Amino acid sequence: MKFYLVLWICKFISEIVNIIDNTRGTKLAGEIACKLYGDEFIGKFKNINPEKTVFVTGTNGKSTTNNIITHTLRMSGKTVASNLEGANLITGVATTLIKNSLYFGKFKKEFLVLEVDERSLVRVCKHLQPNNLCITNIQKDQMQRNAEPDIIYQVIKSIIHEDLTIYVNNQEPRGKSLEQFVSKVIYFGMEKNEKSFVKDGFYDITMPCPICNNRLKFNYYNIDNVGDYECESCGFKPKEDVEYAAKNINYENNEFMVDNVTYKVPYSEPHFIYDFMAAIVVCKNLGVEDISEAFVNFKNVGGRTGTIKYGSKELKYLKVKTENPETFQSTIDSIIADKTNKIVVLALEELAEFFPPFTNTFYAYDCSFDKLKDANIERYICSSRAVAYDSANILKYAGVPKEKITVVPTDDDGAIVKELNKYDIDNIYLITWSGKYKRLSKYIKEMPKQYEEEK
Amino acid sequence: MIELNVAWMYPDILCLHGDRGNLLALKIIGEKLDVNxxxxxINSYGEDIDFSKIDLVLFPSGEIKVISKITEDLLRYKEVLKDKSILAIGTAGSIIANKTTRKNGEEIKGLGIIDIECIEREKFCGDDIYFEVDDFEMIGVQIPTMDIKLNEVKPLGKIKYGYGNDGKEFEGAQDKNIIFTNCLGPVLVKNPWFTEQIIKKAMKNKGVEIEKNINKEEYDYEINSLEYIKKFIAEKESK
Incomplete structure (x- = not known):
């Protein structure tokens, strides 16, 4: 009876929240439910079919992959409950169930597709076990709380059960090596293509082999730490002739082929292609065939980019996930690919996602900045009260002359605008976290008068 | 130009916290000191290593799961390593320590070339670290996954903010030319005055005195970084 009472209260709250402030609608009801009933709440719903339940987890790409899977299932006429807005903790899972169930706890959709934060997996799986687990990749991330990728690896390993099918990237060593613990594995991948690259500089590093802990050698990469690898010690390498590998990738036309079917996609950066590939293997295994048609009109929620415009200036925002070298490297590569004159604003701030806030910037030294020197960058602006000088030092170590670097040691958004206004260059790249991007967007939106004065 | 030969130990395996920056720092600051x-x-296990040609051995931080294999591989060089200049960073302390006790009670044997022990912690959260060494200050971050117990060795520094070895007074350890620090950053990038000292000590151990001192103005970014982060820490402490 208590479950029903909590469910009714939380359904009511969910409705009210949606009316008042729908930005809080993704987790508040679930927060209250877990507080009133405990984590067991998510295990009390009826009619959830584990075979039609998919959890998407991993370091990078889980929101996008989750969203593509949900979109594709819906386009094929299935009903799906999902946490599309990235509320990926147990409270977001609970909210999704509250919103998609009837008054007596009967789950009313056919499929349940959930993005689940790696650290929340154990807590969620204790009460709600999927038969499908899609692991996008396991990379260095949020070192403040994760310390090392092996901690996440062990978490994922601990939730594996005998009925579980895992979907892994054949070219991502850590995820792929989880194959040894399960009976059913479906692999996805991508063939070598025009954006594949080699890193063989003296200071370039790879990673330890997840099987024997000796060094892995990469013959090429499709994205950082993902590609064709081989352990010279134990022979661990990608499985050959994987059925679901993207072939004939055409970045200009946003197309690739799998199993003689052409997929036209709205986003075709290599990391997106991996996300689409993950969605293809999951959806195919769930019995959906008409996938390619669904991809055409997929729109990503959130995403890693954005634009702020003011006057003739255009600030292109490139998101860095905190303490995540792979996303940092992607932003640098995007900047290098644009050969026109530009300004780069490096607005790394202290990390405040967890307590206590701290000033880490070491992840940047896992990235290769060397080519920035040749990318027609007229000026670098390093801004933030805590780590502006550290950011400038990163550039110094990348060989950027000090004369090109301006240090603005403040979190004040106006200071960035004031600095940008000194230059006639309109093409500006902003590397920062999403919080800073939102603050700066808001500042610029509200500033016309101020801007005039400053100018 | 005089040479300092550095062994970069297992860079692909000990690859956690941007430690390649430390090698760049040694190179850059070495140049300023007229040291090549x-x-x-040293890439893989089983490689023949001619330590007679090495003046400084650098162990970057790595995942704890790789430590036992590394120690096993290096046991053959234990005696020669005892007399080398060594810098071990973060979890690499486990390689040179006597032993590491994991959360599940499992014990990993270290090389035992510095008299410290490591005890893996149940819970941790990364934070800034700020400490004093001799006549200078050092700054960085720490992910305190282990408590470090010092036996018959001196600490490297005295904590002014942060967890350090065990949440109490001290940070790191040193015994003759072997140094361990919890400080990440990369530590040699953020604290070039420490890097200068490491290079000079390693050269002295080789029998070469470096008299040149680097003009502090060349460290303006690093000095400013130190000052701004000290301010950030002070604000954090006052809350």
């Missing part, structure tokens, strides 16, 4: 820093990558 030559870096030798």
């Amino acid at each position: 820093v030559v870096i030798h990558r």
Whole structure:
């Protein structure tokens, strides 16, 4: 009876929240439910079919992959409950169930597709076990709380059960090596293509082999730490002739082929292609065939980019996930690919996602900045009260002359605008976290008068 | 130009916290001191290592799961390593320590070339670290996954903010030319005055005195970084 009472209260709250402030609608009801009933709440719903339940987890790409899977299932006429807005903790899972169930706890959709934060997996799986687990990749991330990728690896390993099918990237060593613990594995991948690259500089590093802990050698990469690898010690390498590998990738036309079917996609950066590939293997295994048609009109929620415009200036925002070298490297590569004159604003701030806030910037030294020197960058602006000088030092170590670097040691958004206004260059790249991007967007939106004065 | 030969130990395996920056720092600061820093990558287990040609051995931080294999591989060089200049960073302390006790009670044997022990912690959260060494200050971050117990060795520094070895007074350890620090950053990038000292001590151990001192103005970014982060820490403490 208590479950029903909590469910009714939380359904009511969910409705009210949606009316008042729908930005809080993704987790508040679930927060209250877990507080009133405990984590067991998510295990009390009826009619959830584990075979039609998919959890998407991993370091990078889980929101996008989750969203593509949900979109594709819906386009094929299935009903799906999902946490599309990235509320990926147990409270977001609970909210999704509250919103998609009837008054007596009967789950009313056919499929349940959930993005689940790696650290929340154990807590969620204790009460709600999927038969499908899609692991996008396991990379260095949020070192403040994760310390090392092996901690996440062990978490994922601990939730594996005998009925579980895992979907892994054949070219991502850590995820792929989880194959040894399960009976059913479906692999996805991508063939070598025009954006594949080699890193063989003296200071370039790879990673330890997840099987024997000796060094892995990469013959090429499709994205950082993902590609064709081989352990010279134990022979661990990608499985050959994987059925679901993207072939004939055409970045200009946003197309690739799998199993003689052409997929036209709205986003075709290599990391997106991996996300689409993950969605293809999951959806195919769930019995959906008409996938390619669904991809055409997929729109990503959130995403890693954005634009702020003011006057003739255009600030292109490139998101860095905190303490995540792979996303940092992607932003640098995007900047290098644009050969026109530009300004780069490096607005790394202290990390405040967890307590206590701290000033880490070491992840940047896992990235290769060397080519920035040749990318027609007229000026670098390093801004933030805590780590502006550290950011400038990163550039110094990348060989950027000090004369090109301006240090603005403040979190004040106006200071960035004031600095940008000194230059006639309109093409500006902003590397920062999403919080800073939102603050700066808001500042610029509200500033016309101020801007005039400053100018 | 005089040479400092550095062994970069297992860079692909000990690859956690941007430690390649430390090698760049040695190279850059070496140049300022008119020392040609030559870096030798020791890539895989079982490689023959000619430590007679090495003046400084650098162990970057790595995942704890790789430590026992590394220690096993290096046991053959234990005696020669005892007399080398060594810098071990973060979890690499486990390699040179007597032993590491994991959360599940499992014990990993270290090389035992510095008298410290490591005890893996149940819970941790990364934070800033700020401490004093001799006549200078050091700054960085720490992910305190282990408590470090010092036996018959001196600490490297005295904590002014942060967890350090065990949440109490001290940070790191040193015994003759072997140094361990919890400080990440990369530590040699953020604290070039420490890097200068490491290079000079390693050269002295080789029998070469470096008299040149680097003009502090060349460290303006690093000095400013130190000051701004000290301010950030002070604000954090006052809350």
